[in-house]
Amino acid sequence: MSTFSGILLDVSGSMECSIGDGVNEEGGTWAKSIFTVTDDVVKHDVSRNNKVFAIGVGASVGEDIFDVIGTIQQIQNKVSPGQTADRSPASFNTIECLFLVLENSGARTIRKWADKYVVSRAVSEYEARLILDKLESDRAFTNRFVYDYLPEACRDWDGIAGAFQGLWSSVASSFRQATIDDIEIVANKAVRDIESLVTKSMETYEPIGVSNRSVYNVHDAADVIRGCIDERDLTSERAQELLKIVEPYIYGGTPLYSALNMASHLLSRRMYPNPSKLLFVMSDGEPGDTGDLDSIKSMLKRDNVTVVSCYIARCSEVEPKRLYSVARENWEDGAKFLFDLSSTIQSTEMITRAIFIKQGWQIDITNNEIRLFMHVNHPDNLKNVCSLARNVVNSQDALSDLLVSVSLDVYINQKNDSITAPMQVGGTCYANASATVLHLAMYRIFGRDDGVPCFEELRADMINKHGIEGANTFAVLNEVCPLYRLNCRMVDINEAMGAIAAKRPVVAKYRLTNEEWKTFRKFYDDNPTGILKKRDLDISRRTHDPTIGHAVVLTSYNSECLYLMNSWGEDFADIGFFRVANAEVLNLEFIDVYWREDDLSDREKERYRKHGSEVADKLMKSLKGLQEACFTCPKCTRTSKVTEFRGTISNAQCPLCNEEFSSTKADGNILALNMYLTSLSR
Known part of the structure; x- marks a missing residue:
């Protein structure tokens, strides 16, 4: 089954505050977390057919709500048209194109000074494409690059050699072949030059508004966010770079109702066949506009959208790995709003509870339903929230x-x-x-x-x-x-x-x-x-x-x-x-x-129907007892809950003696089943 995920992220003025708060964290602003959340929700998705959109709430210029992925992509395209920031080593094909442009622009002996293997080690594919695009489109930049950034040897290696034939040993260091450091110096000058030109051209820039075009396949979205065409996780440096890109245009109001209505519209689209739908909402306040929450919830429920919400608090009395049945009286209004928006699961759904418990969550059972709402006060907690949304709610995982x-x-x-x-x-x-x-x-x-x-x-x-x-x-x-x-x-x-x-x-x-x-x-x-x-x-x-x-x-x-x-x-x-x-x-x-x-023959159909119900009944009984079941270790003969054992579907490790043994001989295979569930929930 395909998945369709929407991400609604608050970037209003209150998100500008520090996230350090004395905790062992590198600091920054909470707004930087919007990129980590976006990456965590789409990371490791195995199917390109799965779709995602990310809405920023709180632009300070242009429209209040904007397309986060499209905005970043547009800015990167202004820097390097058609290119995503690929941080892998520059390819020989791109280097060859660079050499050809430079040779035709006056750097006739560039190949004698710069070896392509050295260039590949010194410059990323993104930087090489960035420079190449600028060389091909801006003659003034090309002249600066050839006559100001490159050494004179790139323009006439043989002439220099002839002029200093008798004194070559004393000046050879000025005209030797380039090292990695030499190439990096030239590339850094060029990139800084390009970035300054882009900054000047963006003085009237506004974030991209949200539309039907704001839906991307998950792999393209990940490439835009991570700034590279591979599956590496988002780095802290890249998150800071992204914040720098959008920061001049955010920290406005909090039009949450408008954003929720737009998200509901996108998630109601019928162009994707029977997807499992998720809406992830992160905010630190209540809506700054007006709207009808019950109407929005009704639309989301009609379209079978599961809503997971996360409220960012700035107090220390927060339990970040807790699921609640009822809202707390002392919560801020914004927390109560998101709690009410969130979807519910039945506390009697034992498989669902087993996954939560296995990951260390506490679950309230005041009534027969649990809200998919989390309260966090530190960016590190967001990983737990995104893991919950991705691994438990999306159809592609354990459940x-x-x-x-x-x-x-x-x-x-x-x-x-x-x-x-x-x-x-x-x-x-x-x-x-x-x-x-x-x-x-x-x-x-x-x-x-x-x-x-x-x-x-x-x-x-x-x-x-x-x-x-x-x-x-x-x-x-x-x-x-x-x-x-x-x-x-x-x-x-x-x-x-x-x-x-x-x-x-x-x-x-x-x-x-x-x-x-x-x-x-x-x-x-x-x-x-x-x-x-x-x-x-x-x-x-x-x-x-x-x-x-x-x-x-x-x-x-x-x-x-x-x-x-x-x-x-x-x-x-x-x-x-x-x-x-x-x-x-x-x-x-x-x-x-x-x-x-x-x-199938009639006899096979009858046997299959009978056998299928027997297997399902047996397995469900095992799952319902999983959290309470115990098992005696054959090595130390002491008893522990099956959920405390570690290992694989074939071999288990006792939590008391740490000895390994076969897990496939347990009665009803409940220990092997626990090993499998554990591996799914990681």
Whole structure:
């Protein structure tokens, strides 16, 4: 299921105050937190199809409410049209373009002075593109760069050498090849020059208003906020840089009602199919305008929007990891307003409560509902709030696929060891991946009339027919599926995640060049449990080298990554499994193998209905008792609550003796289930 998140952030005058308050914090203004919140809400999103908007409340010029992401993007585009601030090393392609412009502008011997490898180490891609765009568009700047910033050797290296032929040793240091420091000095001069020109051109600048164009896919939004085209988290330096960009235009009033009405309008749009909708609201005061809160709440409820709100207080009597059932009498009016705006969850929803409790939250149970409202007094608390919004409310995480994923993962890891990261022979990855999903698809048909062929049998049949040198995985599945009353189709990432939530692992295909395969293998050799990101392997910079295809199995996902089973044996990565931040990193394509109800016999339909209800009932009983259940450690024979154990779905660690043991032998697998829930809630 796709997600559609709105973020409403207060940047009114009261947000200008310090956030230090004597706490161990670097300080600054609370307004800087709006960028951290925006980044935390969209971070680690695995699907580019997911959408987000961020509304700033309290501009001091132009419209009171503005598009935070669009405003930052516009300012960056003024600095460097069409470019996002990519902090990775300058590419050789960009450096070559710089050299060509400079050579044609008078720096004829630039290549003798500046080696491209040195330039790449000294200058970021963002800085290189910034300078290149200015050189190509501003002749006066180009002349300053060539005749003021660059040494004379860049204009006539050979002439200088000839003139000082007899005295070369004494002046050579003036005309040596550039070091990293030399390049950085030139680049810094140029960037400062460009920034001063931009500042002058922005004297009449106003923030961008909010419109239907304010909705972005989450990856583009993250790139704009972080200032780089990869998955690194937002740095404190970048947050300060962003505040510097927008600070001249904020610290106005607090038109919260206007902002809520606009957010409601955007979230009511029908262009996104069945998304899970979230509105995150952060403010330190009550509305400065007038409106009808009940009407706004009604619109949000009509569109199935979950509202999570956060009130910023400046008192010390705050419990930042507490969920409330009723508002406190001593709260400020702004806190009461946000509490009333927030959505509720039922305190009897034990799965939801288990996730909160596992993360250390306190939950009031005064009545039968809990508000998704938080009270914070320090920026560090915001991470907890954003984690709650992202991991518990959004459909992509623990609650959405909890029931089905536990059963699937237990099966893959415990019930059929022969298909856990099997080793391929030659180019038979297509057979390994196909046999895995075929076997699991049929295994889901409880009491299948024809039985379920084992993994090895399915794999051997495909290899016998298509060989060990590789084959088109989709063509093979198209041929094999009808033999077993199954179907297959190509799907996108959202459909693939939907299949996982329905307990169907899917085949994932991708292609890499020889050099990219080397990078891929080295990453997991160095980081077996690491998450591969675009900064680690950027296929967008690929040349025209030939690529080699590979097929693996997508078995699960969470808000941070996709989890895939490879066919290189258990010595690869994490016991044969590996993690990727999102589908775009490897340009993954997915094949779903499934059956329809019409494909089942009457006997199979009856068995499946009976078995499904039995499994669901058993699992729900286990979940309801999870927080109270205890387990006796087989090592020290002492008893602790299952929620206090640590480890994985296969191995647990006792909280008392710290010894490890198998968690799969616990009665009803409740200990293994707790291990799985713990990993989901992290």
